[in-house]
Amino acid sequence: MASVSYHLISSFSYPRGAASLARRGDSPSIFRRGHYSFKSSSDVNGNKFCRILACAAQTGRRQVEIVHDPEERFNRLADEVDKNTKLSRLTLFSPCKINVFLRITGKREDGFHDLASLFHVISLGDTIKFSLSPSKTKDRLSTNVPGVPVDDRNLIIKALNLYRKKTGTNNFYWIHLDKKVPTGAGLGGGSSNAATALWAANQFSGFLVTEKELQKWSGEIGSDIPFFFSNGAAYCTGRGEVVQDLPHALPTDLPMVLIKPQEACPTAEVYKRLHLGKTSSVDPLTLLEKCVQSGISQDVCINDLEAPAFDVLPSLKKLKQRVLAAGRGQYSAVFMSGSGSTIVGIGSPDPPQFVYDEDEYNDIFISEASFLTRQENQWYAEPTSSTSSFSKEEMSQTGE
Known part of the structure; x- marks a missing residue:
């Protein structure tokens, strides 16, 4: 033998x-x-x-x-959890957002700024897999992107800690974050991850608390997080935590393209360079009314953070100007989302040709997207037609 x-x-x-x-x-x-x-x-x-x-x-x-096999890790973990547990594994979509307009209306006593903005969820997002941990002592987070913190600096871990603190539950998790939303993009990817983690923890606990409670608690760890507990379209004021759902969201079949250079705009630095005397004087409620009644147009998409962001990153101003010039007739509006550095083109899923042709934009991130909403008592679902996102470098490697 x-x-x-x-x-x-x-x-x-x-x-x-x-x-x-x-x-x-x-x-x-x-x-x-x-x-x-x-x-x-x-x-x-x-x-x-x-x-x-x-x-x-x-x-x-x-x-x-x-x-x-990365999937095997979660399968083995779930098998170790008590077989009587109703839910041991959960996979959720974590979509990001854009600011259709963003007015900064004043400085607050707490050091933050008051804002008035039309937030809207879009179809680009991350996928988060949760598995109940049998250890009952610590969350473990892994991710596919180097440099993303996996300790309690990450908003996912902060959200899970917050849920346990508020409810007294003692569930701990193994979490894998499959990240597609770029960081430092002004798209609220981290805030969405936190909201998704709160929703997951509540689902594992048998929906112990209401969405409104989750929304209220979430403002303790991030100003943009409460928005994601809206229906996907909301007029946000205060620091962003005062959320008013819009009954009539923007058309979900309206295409857009996201263009983000490798460089990020540090939010703190952008606000540091903000001069309130140089911001727009247009009433944000006027912008909201016009957008809801007539749709998105260039004159509606005002972002008071563009000027300080362009001061921080002059190449971003050049990118927006070039997209505007090249996209005449292609986009109904071109604007920066949040504090940057993503430039959004509304009306077409395709970027202008120059981003393909010029070496200056080799490391640029490009994604098509559309508006997305959710039903009450349900979390956001990834669209059946997968959102396409890539960098020029990835495209050249695949020979496309």
């Missing part, structure tokens, strides 16, 4: 240079090192996983296949 050699592998990394070769597609994605074969593959959803084939050098010995 032939002897069997088992090589137990608990973790692995590609040989030096192998991973980059696999990503670029410059060579077959099978690499050999000693007695092991490393094979990079993807599942039907496009998730990367690695098969490690362990075998002895001599012929006649049998092969042991060990599969490392």
